[in-house]
Amino acid sequence: MKKELLKILREKKPLVHHITNIVTVNDCANITLAIGALPVMAHALEEVEEMVSAADALVLNIGTLTNEQVEAMIKAGKAANRFKVPVILDPVGAGATKLRTQSTKKILEGVKISVIKGNSAEISILAGKGGKIRGVESQSGADDISEAAKDLANAYNVVVAVSGATDIITDGKRIAYVKNGHPTMGTITGTGCMLTSVVASFCGVCEDYFEATVEAFIAFGIAGERAAQSSNVKGPGSFKVTFFDEISNLTPEIIEKDKKVEYE
Numbered sequence: 001m002k003k004e005l006l007k008i009l010r011e012k013k014p015l016v017h018h019i020t021n022i023v024t025v026n027d028c029a030n031i032t033l034a035i036g037a038l039p040v041m042a043h044a045l046e047e048v049e050e051m052v053s054a055a056d057a058l059v060l061n062i063g064t065l066t067n068e069q070v071e072a073m074i075k076a077g078k079a080a081n082r083f084k085v086p087v088i089l090d091p092v093g094a095g096a097t098k099l100r101t102q103s104t105k106k107i108l109e110g111v112k113i114s115v116i117k118g119n120s121a122e123i124s125i126l127a128g129k130g131g132k133i134r135g136v137e138s139q140s141g142a143d144d145i146s147e148a149a150k151d152l153a154n155a156y157n158v159v160v161a162v163s164g165a166t167d168i169i170t171d172g173k174r175i176a177y178v179k180n181g182h183p184t185m186g187t188i189t190g191t192g193c194m195l196t197s198v199v200a201s202f203c204g205v206c207e208d209y210f211e212a213t214v215e216a217f218i219a220f221g222i223a224g225e226r227a228a229q230s231s232n233v234k235g236p237g238s239f240k241v242t243f244f245d246e247i248s249n250l251t252p253e254i255i256e257k258d259k260k261v262e263y264e
């Protein structure tokens with residue numbers, strides 16, 4: 001079943017409604033297209049409920065949040081819950097400011113989230129296990145990040161995904177470690193945001209959000225490895241362009257051959 005998930009995604013072309021930041025909004029739209037899904041960015045309070053009613057997944061990314069945007073996120077999220085549309089939360093910079101931490105908690109309390117995807121500092125801080133973040137950049141997370149992720153997953157009954165050199169995905173019971181990926185992915189801004197869009201794309205076609213998230217992380221990591229190894233790449237600019245190409249050129253066979261995942 002897992003092997004075919006990318007195929008199903010490309011056949012169904014899920015519509016992924018984003019309420020996201022102004023830094024990487026265009027990259028998120030293009031990565032969603034490159035994986036085979038359909039993006040739409042819609043933020044206005046007056047239209048989010050209508051838009052999400054037609055969507056297959058909803059991304060809430062707080063990277064450049066305002067109070068009004070958080071209000072739109074909660075409105076869209078509640079509507080998504082009514083329409084049984086999965087909601088994927090990227091708590092960008094949670095812990096860096098009170099607004100970010102408090103808004104994330106407000107969203108988690110008002111909306112049934114399917115997946116929280118963050119870096120190790122964001123997840124550790126939300127789990128109440130400390131962690132340091134500088135702007136949107138993780139400096140350090142909890143000593144036992146797997147336990148912190150599991151605690152957060154159990155506290156909100158969600159899938160929690162932590163990106164890093166080794167990615168960790170857990171639903172509170174199952175846990176997966178994904179070792180695909182490449183350090184070059186950290187040289188451009190927004191790889192985390194784009195990964196969230198790809199997670200949402202997979203969740204739009206698979207109701208087991210744990211499996212969908214694991215598959216998304218594997219696919220994203222493999223594309224990063226292939227781009228980093230490409231002879232076209234001379235630095236961050238050409239890496240970014242090549243990465244989009246590699247996401248688009250992925251096949252279920254490549255994923256099956258190159259995946260590095262361990263389950264516990």
Ligand SMILES: Nc1ncnc2c1ncn2[C@@H]1O[C@H](COP(=O)(O)OP(=O)(O)OP(=O)(O)O)[C@@H](O)[C@H]1O
Nearest residue numbers: 119163164165181182183185186189190191192193
């Ligand atoms: N050192 C590394 N080795 C392998 N893969 C990495 C490494 N650093 C990041 N990645 C990969 O890059 C992607 C983004 O993860 P990262 O933790 O850098 O996100 P982020 O901090 O939220 O990014 P941003 O804030 O720029 O959006 C993930 O797929 C992750 O596996």
Ligand SMILES: Cc1ncsc1CCO
Nearest residue numbers: 021023063064092136190
């Ligand atoms: C740099 C930056 N600042 C707010 S959002 C964002 C994009 C990466 O998360």
Ligand SMILES: [Mg+2]
Nearest residue numbers: 092119192193
């Ligand atoms: Mg991030």
